[in-house]
Amino acid sequence: MTDHLTNEWGNGVRIAAVETAVIEGNFDWILVRVTTDDGSSGLGEAYWGAGVLELIKAASAFIISKNPFDVARIIFELQRCLSGAGSQAGATVTTISGIELALWDLVARALDTPLSTLFGGRFRDRIRLYVDLHAGEEPTPESWAIRARDALARGFSAVKFDIDAPNPYRASSAENTDPWRLWYEPYNRTMSAAERRFIVDVVSAVRAAIGPDIDLALDCHWKYAVPDAIALAHALEPLLPVWLEDPVPPDNVDALRAVARSTRIPICTGENHYRLAGFRELILRQACQFVAHDIPKWAASSRPATSLHWLNSMGCSSSHTTSRVPSARWQPHNSARPYPTSSRSSFMLSISHGGRNSFSNDHSSKTVTSSSPIALGMV
Template identity: 30%
Template sequence: MKITDIKTRFIDIYMFVEVHTDEGIIGLGEAGSWAFLEAAAAAVETFKRYLIGQDPLLREHHWQYLYRCYHFRGAAIMAALSAIDIALWDIAGKYYGVPCYQLMGGKCRDKARVYYHVYGGSRQELIDGCIRAKEAGFTAVGHLTPFADEPRDKSWFKTFASRIDDGIESVRQYREAVGNDVDLCIEIHRQLTVPEAVALGRGIEAYRPYFFEDPVKPDNFDEMAEVAASIPIAIATGERIHTLQEFVMLLSRHACRFIRPDVCMCGGLTHAKKIAALAEAFGVQVIPHNPLSPVSTAACIQLAAAIPNFAIQEYPIGEDRPPKSGIVKSALTLEDGFLVIPDTPGIGVELQPDAEKEFPYIPREYKTRLQSDGSVFDQ
């Protein structure tokens, strides 16, 4: 079997990669570089010059060849490599007639717990989202900020004291709204300094958050480790890093209790499986990052099935996006807050033939929020 073509498909806000073979098997993957999908598409075209004519089943060899050939790294390149790698795993599963997790040692579980995305421009909207999630049968809610999802064109300012007190009060009300039947996955979006993160982390301890995600910027692992050593709740981080070596540095500093590799950014299933094994050695659990399409979800579930230290899966529904059925034909089934592990060969999803026409590409708006003094604010 040989690779005959590689195509990129832009649908809505997503970019997909299809790897075609001379046996008619087509593999599907997704790139996770968010606002830089065009750059990832250019990297796919570069990788394509090597891949055409190659045996698609040599996944590890191709991964090493593409990653190490010219020694350049970065999010766009890794997103392209991730999408191609997922597509090659999809081909392998279809070729052998098994789900990808069977090629990774078989499944460790029959279903994967997921958490529901909650959005809102006010505290009440976020509370209402938590309640809806509970009513829908979810046992965890995430993407849940203590500070509300305010528009990026609104300037920002709060005093230290008011910000911390407001954040603590929000988490208290989330807990009051859902009781102990729903875990709260508190998302900070890298917005805090170390003193702010420590103050907020200590303040929300009483409300038993499942994890405290990305309290500070991920560029400095020592800062994350300082926060982790200073608060009693579990930190989750890792969505913005994408190499095995970066995850080693994060884990060796004991900077988190949950790692969040993005399968569509960290090198696909090949690399994500290795990152999960590293985390296992440190007693750290894995929560795959997944703000993308059902293709990303399907790839994440293959990883979730195959690793012993899987904790919970991010499951993005509820946003103002096209219905999942309009983008893909999927084998995934949601039951009482869990995705059933499918037995479909490959990753278990296919793109709808007319998805590009139905949902034309929408480049993400490039806008960052500013503080009241005109400086940049992380959101």
């Protein structure tokens, strides 16, 4: 922290550099550092993707010499200046998000205050984690159950599994022995009865292993068509999942709404949606009960808590969610990257209707490569 920044709220201090570094993890973690002319700095992260580093370099030209405390103004200008590159979604939004997170980190450090304070203060001091276990080591119910029991032994009270993980009954699997296989093919998002039974069997084994009081979330990764997603949801209802995530592709809100209205399992979605506007139809059309936004795709952290408090006040967001009421609980998505984990935590502390923050069981960093002179000690 510097007295100059703190006492004058950034007057006279200007952005001097925007730098990047890449950490090789489960995928590339693109870190962004914004530094001022007095040496103060903040760290953020942009979601990975082709062209993001180039876009950060292009964006930096628009913010050099700007007051780092003018976060909302800087983001507004970046969205306008980069509009020709697609500032509503994709790599441009993740670029802007990474810079914005770095700016907020810089401001919070300068004021020597938690980021959650800048988002409006805290509703809670602790955040519940769920662990994303993906799947068993083998495609067997017992293998899935072993992984679930291990998570409980480590103290987790909520777990998530990817029920779209490879299995011997999938239509595209060379090991598929289902005699009806010839009637299915890998491009129409269908599911055979045998595959559905397999999924129910492994989830049943997990539920038996963890008992009735542990939250169990299930992720489909947009794999299925509406009829198959509904049939799967109905088969899973007796196992009481806390949510069914992304059962259908993300580009059709009405399709997701059809699934949500056909099952008692709450529907979760959001990691493929960008900016606050990307969630408007999901909420207004009651297409989900949990919104799993990805902070590095948000590009609106200057107003997240304010926006979500507004949604809560109009009845579109609530901590009490069922399939029968027009509500959505905010449930941040996380792929175990370090700085989004921190920003999500600050975000979750500052809203009344947050859910659980996610933790990935298998993701870890390996090596570091530098695309500009960020000291590796900072990473």
